[in-house]
Amino acid sequence: MSFTSRVLCLLLAILMLLPIGCTKEEEDLKIPKGWLRRIPLGNSDVASKYLFGPNQCEFDFVKDKKEGNVLKLSTSVDSATDPYIHFNFRDYIKEIGEKDLFADDFDVVMLRVRVENLTGSNFEMYYANGISTEIKGGQSSISIYDNSTSKWQYIFFDMTKDPNWVDLVNVLRFDFTTAAVSKGESMYISEILFAKDMDTALKVMGIKSNTKLEKKWDKETEKYIKKLLSIKDPGTEYSKYKPQKAANEEKNINMWFDHTYTRTPEDKTKPGKMNTYQLRLAKNELESCQLILSSKKEYSNMTLEITDFKNKNGKTLRTEMFEGHYFEVREEMIIDPLPPLQGSFDLKANKSKSFVVKVKSELDTEAGEYVATVTLKDSSGREVKKAKVFAYVWDFELPEKTSNKTLMDLSWYNIYASHKKYEGDDGVLYKNYYDFLLENRICSYTLPYATEYYDDDRILEYLDNPRVTSFLNMGWKRQLNESNIKHSYDFLSQKEEWLDKAYFYPIDEPLDISMLNEVRNFGELIKNNFPGYKLIVPMHINKALDAESTIDHFEYVADYVTAWCPKTFYRKLSRKPTTLVVGMKAY
Template structure:
């Protein structure tokens, strides 16, 4: 073999090793999940395709002489190169894509490879005659397959970040909308808390905003900035809201942190705001916000009226300064506190997961540091409680006296009773919980999730039989994600299978929209059961959920839909799930970006040097939805169920049909608030 070919193979080998090491580093989370089978399958497919290319080249090129060794070495080199190149391309660049996306990339690359292979083959035949036909066939094969492959690959990857440099020089990056500030290069817009846009969306033209809230309620809004220039910064502050008597409302401000949701944006950008970093934070990712050309930077501001706050008007001043510390915006914002009070106990029962695991590790809690773990556990628990959400797990063992105060807290609507395999311990847990009627209503078992076949329901029956024997009168929730299950050849409904065993019937929101599921649940409510629903990595499409790329109004409207269906509780499997991705680095917290942010509503603050958990914009909208549900409960008691349903129907007509008009939504909310204040 010539020295030039040996050098080429050596360089190829070096690049292969480097790419392979990089792919292993980048694909850590994918390999950790154990998708080795998919990796091997796709790698083998690509290796075969590209090996075929090289083999066809050596066999059909009549203009050059190839030894048998070359005919073997060249395909082997191609095999080795692609065995490493695919993980680098498919996993390294995409940072641990899901098997579905990996398959798309593999299919696209395979199309390209076959296109090139056929082109080479037919081109080789052209040296033996039929030159025009052969070359034309080669061109058609190459063009059709390569274009198809590029399309499939692009759609599979869906990563627009490589277009960002083109965005900055495009006309779109200068079309930023907004209202001018005193700095000619910076514009602003005020927005409702429910508004969430792709980061390169042009700003609206709202020069100011006003808010309204009940006593014992939080209410927020956003102020958003953008620039068409470079090297611009903005910092924002806000005073407490104050009335004419000098009474104040606690007010907070956060800088919104943006994250990519690959493939779910527009031509140039797929970043959405989510993490809310307190402006008082002095660690990482803090300080004046650096404005990127054509991209939004929002700040979230919220205030709270306490139960003893005076009703009436309050004002606060929002101030923004640029990189030169020049005041570029000063706006007085009005808040109206209505003369009615939300109860401490939410009308909407909730059960939100609050596990630990990787969340604690990313927060900086070391193994064995019980004191730090307890501190973080309490911080997460209290954050959820402050936002009217009840965590699954109490911050202390049920048998610990410190748990008593939490079980008695009116803000806590539910908690999990551990399902111990030890009979004596199980009975001890249950005996303590049932010693207090209030605790007994809140406590529930949750030993099995989403049974969907005969085997799962056999296990379910074993559990419920044991609980009936050891813990008579127990409460249990068993979320179900299918309306029908076939057992022994007979089709049975999930509600039918759980009636009399799970006192809390909890279906996936989309399942309640199927067949007679909702009707069956409502019938069982008449017999003493409770009706909850839940969302998770499903449903998608037009259904409301808590995914990062969904408009904030969809997080909040879920509770409006819930009330219209007479569903009394909301379950969500986790708020701190970080096992598949560091949420500061990737939004793919579950298996793909179509459920971006699933199971993760609270960020590990320790990762950026903040002492405590970091809330999300989604969490704030969910909390607002919980407060809306309280409005409905109060209004139903005063004006009747029909009156409430008429209001809800103005914004929600079905699980997949609802308004996207933020102003209309706020108008209807205020209609209810004003009516309650004047009643």
Template sequence: MFCTALIACLPVAANLADQPLCQVWVASAMQKVFQDEAPPGSAEKVLRLSAARGEREAAQIVLRPSHKAQLVNVKVSDLQAGRGVRLGAEAIAIYRVAYIHLPAHGRKYPDPLPPLRLPVDLEPNQNQPLWVSIEVPRDARPGQYRGEIELEMTGGERHLIPIQLRVWSFEIPLKPSMRTAFGLWGDGIARHHGVSSQSGSHRKLMQRYWELLVSRRISPFSIPVDIFSPEAGKYLSDPRLTSFIIPYSDDEAQLRRTVDHLRQGGWLEKGYFYVVDEPVTREQYDRLVEVCQRIQRIDPSLKIVSPYFRNPDFDPEKRPEVLLDGQVNIWCPVTPFFQPDLLRERQQRGEEVWWYVCCGPGKPYANFFVDMDGIDHRILFWQQKMFGVQGLLYWNTIWWDPNSTQDPWEDIATVKNINPQVYGDGSLVYPGKRAGVYGPVTSIRLELICDGTEDYEYLTLYEKEFGATATQEAIRELTRSLTEFEKDPKRLEAVRERIARALDARHSRR
């Protein structure tokens, strides 16, 4: 049956010509479709996706009218896979791709994904993509599903987009196999939604931002309530949460109470301390050692991270791994400063290895900047599996500091004090008030990061079934180092499809 997703009533007008008012085609989620780019010579007309159970997959439908028009109605059908086997239309979400001007490039780039609201104004000879996301239930029956999306334009013109979804027999685990630690600070949320940071409204907003991130397989630095709150358990026990910052205090008695509370709840294993960031001075190193020793007096097994990006000022010939040996036990270099052999030794001692990106590195490394290719946001997770890195840290997801940007919808140069031509650093989510959303608005980059974490799960499952050598061979088809990687989304999709078919065949025989 059809589910009418959204309807807007407009007067029906006759088409201005016999030819279609609007060109419509399908594009990969990894393709950043610019408003002014020409339609492809051989346009894809079918929305084809494949996904594991428990996975979220997306593609884009691009609309390009010959003159000013509106999208006035969208209908989404259930997806059928034989008699009585279906995925309801409610599993499909549609977003409008929005654009932000980047002054250094002199053009607009796609990134925000506000929920689709009708009508959508369409400008002549400009592309307007729709982001179509399908969330496959964990209990979905494997098989080939078919359905369709109907788009109605001004004047009654309709376009039917067939959907073909292959659901694999294997499942993406609810508990992520890799650790993530992404910042989620509340001040910007309060400011952009016009609420007090001490209000119940702010707490509800924080819960919605937190839920968006964990639904995309990302663990925020903190939970949206105090860890001693009666509600804390439901967040800390959530299997989607892989990590959280343990609140630190120089008061050793208070610190011990916090650790004991988390241990009694069974949550301590997920927790880590993050007190000193990117130390380079003698004072910062001394402070970090002081903190580490205080924590270790309580329990030497407690996890401590301190991201670093270079050798210290006071001893430029020595790496942090040497100076902080016996102190830090989660090693977290920025990706260009990553030393595989050295950090592999630390893993063999039972210590963890994470890495991070922030306002650097830029190209040719992978990062999460708005003006990077879509595949750049995903390939980092293939590189993470290639090097055996256990976690990814990212300093913020909502850096809307008024000293850098008053409104991320208009200005996404978030770290002007460092580099005014870095776009989107620390800002993966948009405040929803402008889009009529009481909460966050996701982005293309966040969705592709989620896809990257799912790629990591495919590789982890593949490694368990077929071994490390086969997995590394598959990875090397796409990336051979942190600066050498495939730029064609079709190549990534092809390798991923081959991995999925192998896993599907193995699971289907069980």
């Protein structure tokens, strides 16, 4: 079975809330011997000896009608921020007569659980392995569960891409929720399962591993797809590229390229296999790649230069270089901010340093190959590393109007506080940030020059911009009232496309009845004063309003919310279609 099919199976199971608790016996499932290890947690006398180090939680063992004796984990305080407990897994399985378990033998870890009034829906499982019994950062896996149902379900952790998941499994730590509102939010765990591969895990969950969920295209579409896939790469200089040598080649420095979705930790100094890179883009598109340096010695005042990408006719593409700034993430230094490269920099001994090359094509850019040269120079200005990098522009363009809707926060306060710009600049700094995101086809909550009564004509440029697909009416955190809502409708209804882009977002993640009532109150106010309104509500949790209620959080506000931002498993297929803010349909 293909990887795509497995993913589709798993996603469908989540979206449909499949009752996957009915596990068949291994012999009925035709699972080969040794491909599945089940570790029950019902032996309370033994298990209680090996549970230790609780934080903001407590444990107990209770009788479940279906599962028998099970472990119960509960938050022990209100507003818990990091509830967890350790489990001496190796000693426990030894005492119940099980053999040692080696991580190398199993790609998937599964927990059979049931939840009770849990606010969160993320489970992080830490592990200590090999000769270590100490839980460390970077040795964990995060998964999700459905906190809107009290049925038994499986949480699964795909360990296939975790390089640390090897050797003897010693200790586990169960971080069963990322946060909790109240004391007593609980999870029940009946067993831990280790599956050799994803197909085995799917069998245990009662999901058939087949390709029936793959999309079936009509003949015309299938013919078009085959035609596209048959297009061969054009003959280019890139396809014949041989590594370049600098005039003063420095052997102690490595230079290589990588995709932008790969993060190279600062401690990783072994060069990758890409000694050049080919960016591929349509007309009117941005693309980028990483350039990485590593050094065996320290070097100071180094400079990195790149020429414009140029084709054989002398036409150029806009070319930029950005410098990665490092932050610690799980005990590794990883880049995140990417300011433009300005001036010189230092190379640390036995460390790497990442940069990003970015290129932009225009609507009228000539199709074909473009070439740029990257040069690393030392403090004396000598060329010590050199490489060519390529861009290929396809002969079609992306439209100015972005096909999908995006909407993200861009804090005015944080921008000005970070730049220590405490005096007014007429919104120029915010506009610069907004424009940068918009060029990358990302829309932010608040339009530049947004005011309560739309009395700054400079906003018209953004309302008419086809790349602006969505914005918050009057801006983020605007105090809404009958007057400004009516006025905003009168103003925006001058053009239908302006109305289509406008959203309301007065309440974020309602957690209790008082916040849900605010959603309803704002919804009523907006509905009465803004025809055809769109109201966004991100839903962090979903449960019944109280122990006796048959109505959940979604149903309570459904008459007012038009754009849900839910976790995927919160919407059942029996519900009516609802347009998500990302432009998808939820059923």
